[in-house]
Amino acid sequence: MDVSNRALPTYPFAGIPTFLSAPIQSDLARLDADIAVVGIPTDEGSPFLPGSRLGPRGIREHSLRFGAGGFYDGRDGREYLAEELRDGLIADTGDVDVLTTAVELTFDNVTARLAAVLEAGAMPVVMGGDHAISYPVVRAYRQPLHVVHFDAHIDYSPFLHGFTYTNTHAFRHIRRLENVLSLTQVGIRSLRNTRVAVADSRADGNRVIGMQEFRDVGPRGIAELLPADAAVYVSIDIDALDLSLVPGCVSAEPDGLLYAELRDALVALAERTEVIGFDLVEVNPLLDVGTGVTSYLAAHTMVEFLGHICAQSRWASRRAERAARRVEASGELRANQRE
Secondary structure, eight states: OOOTTSOOOOOTTSSOOOGGGOOBOOOGGGOOOSEEEEEEOOOTTOSSOOOGGGHHHHHHHHHGGGOSSOEEETTTTEEESHHHHHTTOEEEEEEOOOOTTOHHHHHHHHHHHHHHHHHTTOEEEEEESSGGGHHHHHTTOOSOEEEEEEOSSOOOOOOBTTBOSSTTTHHHHHHTSTTEEEEEEESOOOTTSOHHHHHHHHHTTOEEEOHHHHHHHHHHHHHTTSOTTOEEEEEEEGGGBBGGGOTTOTTOBSSOBOHHHHHHHHHHHHHHSEEEEEEEEOOOGGGSOTTOHHHHHHHHHHHHHHHHHHTSHHHHHTHHHHHHHHHHHHHHHHHHHHO
């Protein structure tokens, strides 16, 4: 049988586990991609059980199950990410250097890595780690942007007793950044959210949307809260989903989003706004069941969201612009090296 024109098979149990089997580009000065995957393996902001530091590794391993040629969605009969993967437009940049017990220095490394990715013209796709990492990620952006936060928890704790950089503080920090135009928090429902934290978030002008309101307005209603074509950063805590779906999450809560509800909200955001980056956090492989279903669901969420971002006409129309910017940056680098 002639198989010369067929792609070689790939297996999720073989090879180096990069996200979607994308090439590794750890030298950011030479980054040549439209999408840069970044792992942040730290869980020092988690006050209960450790293990989400292993999230990036677990998500990468389960992303291999989607193959290296994109994915087909039978709901609309389309293929997604085929061009990005075929043309090498997705790069896995590896993990940020984590300095154990030196949280602020780790955060500086996170911001520096993300700034380098953005300078190279790539869109960051970030894997945590606990939710504390979202603050130094968003801190790297300089352009005005809106933030949409999917979570069971408000993550808006007051700064007390020297605690300022846990996974319960990230969005109080983010809202104070001068370029953050708005913060929309979706799926907030935990009985462990305090009255003070929720009241503070609302007093700062943030939209706090619980499950009843989410189901009243629907996924598209969430997207319509943002201006059309606005620059939006999306942060996804895996515990936004119902606890029955995410056994490998230390902070899972009942009465959460179904996968279809989260997916449809993310797709609506991709269609209405310009998503300029996103993270997914709080996957804890140490707590997961044997099949790694939480890591798989995290990879599934990221792959499907990324596919819909790249399917938008605004993304396709800028491929040439991004390619030209990379060529220009590469030329400047060579010129500096000759000097």
